[in-house]
Each structure stands twice: as C-alpha cells, then as structure tokens.
Amino acid sequence: MPILLVAITAMLVQQTIATTAKVGLPALFPALAEELNFEAEYVLVYTWIYAAVAIAVMMGCGGVIRRWGALRTSQIGCVLMAAGLAVAAWFANPWLVAPALALAAILNSIGSTVATPASSQILARYAPAKWAPLVFSIKQTGVPAGIAIAGIVLTPLAVIYGWRAAALGLALVCVAIAVLLQPLRAEFDQDRDPSARPHPRDFLSTLRKVLAERELRALAMGAFTFVGIQALFTNFTITYLHESLNYDLATAGSTLGLATLLAIPARIFWGWVGSTLVKPRHLLAGLAMMMAVSTAAMGAFDESWSRQAVLAVNAAVSLSVLSWHGVLLSETARLAPINEVGRLTGGVLAFGSAGQLLFPVLFGLGHVIGGYAIAYIAIGVPAVLVGIVLLMPERRQSHD
DSSP states (O other): OOHHHHHHHHHHHHHHHHHHHHHHHHHHHHHHHHHHTSOGGGHHHHHHHHHHHHHHHHHHHHHHHHHHOHHHHHHHHHHHHHHHHHHHHHHOSTTTHHHHHHHHHHHHHHHHHTHHHHHHHHHHHHSOTTTHHHHHHHHHTHHHHHHHHIIIIIHHHHHHHOHHHHHHHHHHHHHHHHHHTGGGHHHHTTTOOTTOOOOTHHHHHHHHHHHHSHHHHHHHHHHHHHHHHHHHHHHHHHHHHHHHSOOOHHHHHHHHHHHHHTHHHHHHHHHHHHHHTSOHHHHHHHHHHHHHHHHHHHTTOOTTSOHHHHHHHHHHHHHHHTSOHHHHHHHHHHHSOGGGHHHHHHHHHHHHHHHHHHHHHHHHHHHHHHHHHHHHHHHHHHHHHHHHHHTSOOOOOOOO
C-alpha cells in the first residue's frame, strides 16, 4: 500500500476519534445535566475550559512532537482523551460535578488538541505540494465524521444505556486506536529528535513566528474566527434545539449529526477546488462569507420552523463552518519549513482555540442584547472581516 495512503488513513482515523471525544461530552450534556440537576447551558463553561487549555497545548506541542514524534504524540493524545471521558463517567455526581467535568475538559483538551498538529506534521512529509489541499481535506473529514458519530451514535446510546456507559464505551475506543497506531511508529516518527527538549520558551517563539509573518497572521485570524464559530455550532446546537425548539435529545442529536455528514464530501470537494481551480486563500475567503450568512440564519429559528427547514439551515452551516479545515491546514503547511509544520500548525490553531474561548462571550453578549438572532449575527461579523483580509494579495514566498 502506498505510504501516502497509509498516512491519510491512519490520520483520518486519529482525527475522527479525536473529534468524537472532543464533542462527545458536550453532546451528552443534556442527559448529564438532567441526571445531575444543573442547567445544560453550562456546556459553554466546559467549552471555555477546553479552549483555554487548548491554547497552551497548541503553542507548546511543537517541542513534544519534535522529541517523541507525531505518531507517539497522537497515541498519548488518545490515552488522555480516554482518561477524560472516564473521569466524567466515574466521578461526576452532585457533589463532584464541577471538578470532575473541569478535569475531564482539561484531559480531553490536551488529548484531542494535539491531533491536528501531529497529523499535519506527518502528512506534510508525504503529500505532493499541488495536492496538499485535497490530502489535508480528506484527513480533515474526520472532524465532521466525529461530530456525526457523536450525534447519530453516541447520543442514542446515551438514551438506551445511559450517558455514563456511552462515555466509557468511547473511552475504550480511544485506547484501542492508540494501540492500533503502534505498528506505524517506526515509519512516521523517523524524523523525531530524541535530543530535543520541550521548553516554556517554545510558547513565545511559536507565537512570535506566527505574528511576524503577514500570511500566517491572516491564517491565524481565520482560525480564530472559524474555530470560534465551529465550536458554538458543534457544542451548542444540540442544547439550542433541545431548549429552544423542544426537540428531544435523540432528534436534536440526529439533526446535528445528519447536517455534519454533508461536511465529509464538502471538505473533499473544497480540497479539490483549492488544488485545481481557486487559490486556497481565496477559497477560504469565500467560505468565510458563506459562514457569516448561514450562521445568521440559525438565529431565526423558532417553533414555527419545520424540522426539514431546520435541518436545511444546519446543513448550510455545515458546508462552510465545518468544511474549511483541510484548505487552511494545507496553506499553513505550505508557508512553513518542512520540519516546522507541526509547530506552526499548532501556533495558527492556538488562535483557533482562543476563538473557542472568546466566541462564547461574543455570542452571550449578543444574546443579552437581542436574543439568539443578534447572537448569531454577532459571531458572523468577524467572518466577513476575515474574508476581506484573505482576499488581499499575498506577499510571502511559500516553502513548497
């Protein structure tokens, strides 16, 4: 089997489980909140903790990848995700719910956040430059696949067997994938440097590198906005439909899951477009405008909307908000020296984690001012600004 195909397959599986673990607990929050008697909207607090930890992980993961290798980093991430899910399942009770979920958010964030920089480091070594947007987009179909699994499989399992059993089952899958990746380590981690030492200064050096170059800054701005909107869509939509439209948990989960399935072919399609027809940065600009319009439509939902219409709007959001990743990651890899792809990918995506942290605040302020209609418009405005920035002429030479 060609090594590129092996790399794509392995990293696709890794990305899928990382995303399933990332959105798994938020998807289970309505059931969890009902059992433990607290408001399901506190899922936004979980998301905030997750994002705060992810910023540090993204900025500092470059040294870890250099020393232990991208494949080993992925395996460690799978184990940490399993630990986070197990902590939530075993220790969340009326007396320990806050610390248990906080610890689960921390472990889950560390484990799932390293997935993208690690996989980018591996794929950048094998993907032909021209086809990098398509290769990275295929791998990134693991994100909507993971979200779909959380909505279509995990939430119904929670209804049948309870949310704790669903979380523990997902934890076992995470461990199994860590084991299955082991035979690939000799090939994929051959560029690691055992003498490298992760250091606190890695955080600042990565930040300075991203901010020093205009094109990387533009991608970081895009990541900030795109991930912020995506986090709200994936982590809050089930709760939004459940609380505002009185959907039951299974219906809300399947609505999100079915919509996100569209992002799988959409990511591949956008990757092909970015490899053949349109400059990747211009494609990203167009997707930014699409997500501004489609997210604004989310705020218009009320109980008069049919389920088909709600699903259609969610699908439209999915085509942009959940479909940009491979194009942006391939652009980051193009602009980075080959041995720095993992580090600079982490640096760019750290701004995405900051978006996860701040966009719930922006969303909340919009909600206070004018309800969900203003809240969804508010998070779309930064996407318009990103689209304008990415349409500006490029000034930097790439590292093709």
